[in-house]
Amino acid sequence: MASPPPALSLQIATAVHHRIHTVTVRMDSVGWVVSGTKHLVTPAGGHRYPSGQVFVLPRAAQWEVVNDPAPHGRYVARLLCFAPELVEQFHCRFGQFAALAPVQGCAGLPADATFEGSYMRAVSALEDGASSQALREHRALEVLLLLAEAGIVFAPPGELGWAERVRRLVGPSPQADWSVERIAGAFGTSASTLRRRLAQEGETVGQCLRDVRLETGLMLLQSSPLQVSEIAARCGYESHSRFSAAFRERFGFPPSQLRP
Template sequence: MMEPALSLQIATAVHHRIHTVTVRMDSVGWVVSGTKHLVTPDGGHRYPSGRVFVLPRGAQWEIVNDPAPQGRYVARLLCFAPELVEQFHRQFGQFVAVPAVQGCAGLAADAAFEDSYMRAVAALESEASSQALREHRALEVLLMLAEAGIVFASPGELGWAERVRRLIGPSPQANWTLERIAAAFAMSASTLQRRLAQEGETVSQCLRDVRLETGLMLLQSSALQVSEIAARCGYESHSRFSAAFRERFGFSPSQLRP
């Protein structure tokens, strides 16, 4: 059963800039310490500790995570599954006239928001929580955002590249081939290739995205060694993972393992 949302904690004592991050799931983050910068050629947005940042799926940013001024960057992050966002729109139709967030948005993390946010985190991270409770807590955060004027767009039908990424996501280290992925969707390899091509994507691009984005997430949210992260992302060698990671994000994974 698909989780309604994911809960992550990003923590680092190292200043780093990440090139062109594509947001794959509607997300809301709470900066606990340090500062997050979202950078574009035209300027950017700054979120110091105590601020909440909201990123809709499909947005692209250069991201700077800066430990200053507290000396450590820490952010809690909730990422909402498309099914949950769709459920929100069905359940709370009164927000249909609120324009969907574009690019990014922000607000202060007041006591009420922090309370709702941490209840959602606790439910999502507890194995004892039922699916119904996890959905309820995650929907509560979406409702608080909506009442503050921040609403994610209704997902509609997922594209084929997104479906492929979601299939690969739980097991990026597996031996994924075009034929294996096509079989999971009960279609021929040529049909899958054609549908992805219509979106300007390929299976290899989707696989590379998932593996490197998983690597970035593990570097930011775990204490695993780079070699272990490389293996979990499907890379046979530390060096190949590091080279691909540097090319994609603009810095070496070892930078986050001082």
């Protein structure tokens, strides 16, 4: 079985101004605004990241997100999302940063030439199917090391909760027919035990599936030219209209808004 990637590389691009309600960050992430402006908003205030700025988002952070194409008519951001195993590996290898307080909420810094070089080396390795796992890890760790030297570190991940385990299991195949029994079997436990463990975290299998499917839909809308109907199918929705209704309820705007 192939090893899971140490990080994911995405590019978000849109010509449409949009505001996304309550985005939950699932993986420690570093974004680089190439064009346009990103706003992270809470009732207490917000943070603005124009082009040339880097934003750092720790897992479990929640924000309302505004992606604004102004002033050049297109919002473009590159995003690296780091697997918990890689963040754990970073803390094991670079103990000299243990005294740094982990980032809370968000952080930012300018994308200078050193950062751009490190970031793009990581993107190149992660997107090149011929790159070895060792090289991908090395390049991704280089970005984390550069951030740490700027005073920014992610918290050690610790043990994954059951809801996060379920999301990571179904994430690669959100369109599959995921029953409670099938998911429980993948963990070598019973359906009743899985339900109980999720309930202790205030979650259900249905909530985890819905999160994965709609968040996958949002990612595909922002990073691919696929039609909404194709995205709905890839996310496990047989009905375009049901996907659109669920998406609008979750994020505050219809998916068609990103397909002008």
